Amino acid sequence: MYIELCAADHVQDGFVYLARWDRADEATCQSALDAVDELIDPEAEPDTQTEDYTFILDLYDSKDDLVGNNKRNLPLQIAMRLAPDQVSQWLKERPDPDALALAGYEPPCLSGQPH
Numbered sequence: 001m002y003i004e005l006c007a008a009d010h011v012q013d014g015f016v017y018l019a020r021w022d023r024a025d026e027a028t029c030q031s032a033l034d035a036v037d038e039l040i041d042p043e044a045e046p047d048t049q050t051e052d053y054t055f056i057l058d059l060y061d062s063k064d065d066l067v068g069n070n071k072r073n074l075p076l077q078i079a080m081r082l083a084p085d086q087v088s089q090w091l092k093e094r095p096d097p098d099a100l101a102l103a104g105y106e107p108p109c110l111s112g113q114p115h
Helices: 026-039 075-082 082-095 097-102
Strands: 002-009 014-024 053-060 066-069
Touching: 002 026, 002 075, 002 082, 014 082, 014 097, 026 053, 026 075, 053 075, 066 097, 075 082
Parallel strands: none
Antiparallel strands: 002 014, 002 053, 053 066
C-alpha cells in the first residue's frame, strides 16, 4: 500500500502526483489519511469549483489500484507541510499533466508519515 499527494490542476484539467509514501498495510495508511484530515479546518478547505488547483491524498494498493483517498481537499499550507520541495517545484513550473504522464513521470518516495 502507498499514499500519493496529488495536485489537481483545474486550469490544465489534469492531475500530477507530487510525492509518495510507502506503507505496509491499509490500516496504517488510513490512519495517516485520517490524521491529515483532522488538520484541515473546514473553513480553509479549498473549493474544487473555484480554485485553480487543489491537493488530495490518494491511497493505492500493491497492484497500483486506487482504493480511496482522504475526505478533504488539502489547503496549500498542508500540502507544503507534507512535501515542501515537491509542492514548491510544482507551483513554480505548473507542468502540463498530460506531458508528465506521457513521459512516465513517477513522484519521489518520501520517508516518514504524510502528516
